[in-house]
Amino acid sequence: MALAAAALAVLVPLGYDGLAGVLLLVCGAAGLAVASAAAWWTLTLRGPLRWAAGVLVLAVPAAIVALFAATLLWALPVSLALWGVAVWSGRYALRGTGSHRVRSKEYRTPPPQRPFLIMNPRSGGGKVDRFGLKEKAERLGARVVLLDPDEQQDITALARAAVAEGADLLGAAGGDGTQALVAAVAAEHGIPFLVISAGTRNHFALDLGLDRDDPGACLDALSDGVELRVDLGFAGDHPFVNNASFGAYAAIVQSPSYRGDKIGTSLDLLPDLLTGQQGARLTAKAGDTTLDSPQAVLVSNNPYRTGDPFGFGRRDRLDTGALGVLGVRVDGAADAAALLLDPEPAALTVLTVREVVVEADAAEVQVGLDGEALVLPSPVHCRIAAGALTVRVPRKRPGVVQRQPRLDWRRLRKLAATVSRTAAPRRM
Known part of the structure; x- marks a missing residue:
């Protein structure tokens, strides 16, 4: 059903208007390429040219949507609905193929007797006070x-x-930087x-399945908790x-003005950083791969999802014992367009390794940790320090659900071929 x-x-769309449908698809692909190139120009140019490129980034996708809606009429919503059916059916078909998330093993242990918690009242716009975290923790004996x-x-x-004084659990209510320390x-x-998910984004809490809203x-x-063994990056x-x-990104967060004006600071610094006029020249060695002069390298505690737009920026596991590496080197507008249109763009490197060495043509390296x-x-x-950290989490938490598998069309085609061969009647 997914493939059909x-x-x-x-x-x-092709059958609705014949050749016009084909031309629309070509126009759509071309529009995406132009919008991607314009996004690159917006980040690397200054003055009126930057504003003109920014207008293109917004205007081209809007024009494509309007063109499709005016030309295809009922065919467009039907096509979108079919895509929805394809995605749902594909995920359902792949649930039993071993591609879904394996839940980390939980350990039932007695509650801590002397928990010690550090809370940052400024994190998340004052969540510590707003949710009464200190009072609740103290009622629970912390x-x-x-x-x-x-x-x-x-x-x-x-x-x-606190450990020297006998604490048998440490906790933190704050941003991920505080959590890591x-x-x-x-x-x-x-x-x-x-x-305790009291920060602004709480990515670590999200991947642990914790409630970020409460x-x-x-x-x-x-x-009423259980314990998980997870990895820790260094x-x-x-x-x-x-x-x-x-x-x-690491260079931008060093700026004193970044905290007060993130967008303005980024737009001011990115033209020089992305074109190599400012910042150190980096080299990253990850396993057998060497990344030469990337504009950005992200080393993660366990790999992020990259091929599934429904789970982009999430980690399926926190206990694989491996680092994820994302490296980006864009040399121009064509590379920027390929990042969006090419399934395996040359400008993007995705790796899973145990160690990464990042060096610069300077004595020091700027890092966003x-x-x-x-x-x-x-x-x-x-x-990566595999299994180095024991995390205590509530036994019931909203994020622990059977996650849908990554939609891999190649695996789906193989599965369909296998099922059809099995279902076909054998000749005597």
Whole structure:
């Protein structure tokens, strides 16, 4: 059904208006290429040319949609509906082929007796106060330390002091950078770590299946929880729970103005960073692959999904014992267009490895570590510590569901061929 629906989704527009349908598809592909090239010009040019390119980025897709809607009439919604049927059927067909997410093993353990939690009241726009996290944690028997917004405090030292005083669980309510620092101390001393989704984006909490809309629900792990064994990434001696970013993004987050004006700062710095006029020249060695002069390298604690738009930016597992590597080198508008149109663009490198070495043509390398700005000596050795971290999570959490498998059309075609051969009557 998936393959038939996908074929019909293409044939319906073609059959509706014959040659005009073919021309529309060509126009659509060309429009996407122009919009991608315009996006590159928007990021790398300045002044009136940048504004003109920005208008193209918005106007071309809008014109394509309007053209399709005016020309295809009923054929367009029918085609979209068929694509929906194709995607649903394909995912359903692949559920039993072993391509779906395997749930991490959970361990039932007694509740902690002396939990210690560090909370940042500024994170997430004040979620600690808004959700009454300190009060709930203390009712559950935890000792809570609130970070002082007006004073720079050593989070690692606070966590280590708590362990020395007998804490049998460490937790953090804050951004992923804070989470990583406390998690590293918990891993170092072999005690569980509690994630409280009180940051802005909470990517680590998301991939653990925690409720990002209600950080108070994370505290249920103190009384009714299970434990998971997950990996921890390191860039040099610095831990990360999500990723270490090198190149353009890492240089942008170093700017003092970034926190107050992220978009403005990015638009101001990107032209020089992407064209190589500013910033260090990077080389990344990942296994047998060497990335020469990439504009950006992202090293993640377990690989991100890249081939499935429905799960892009998510990690299927946190316990594979491998780093994910995404490297981007775009040399012009043509490469930018290929990133969108080519299924395997040359400008994008996707790898899964155990170690990555990133070096620069300078003594130091700028790094964005779980969103925090750092400058580390070059080269930077990134590694994965498999199963180093024990995470305590609520037994019931909304993100733990049977996830749909990645829609792989090649696997689907093979499955259909296998089923048809099996179902076909044998000749006597």
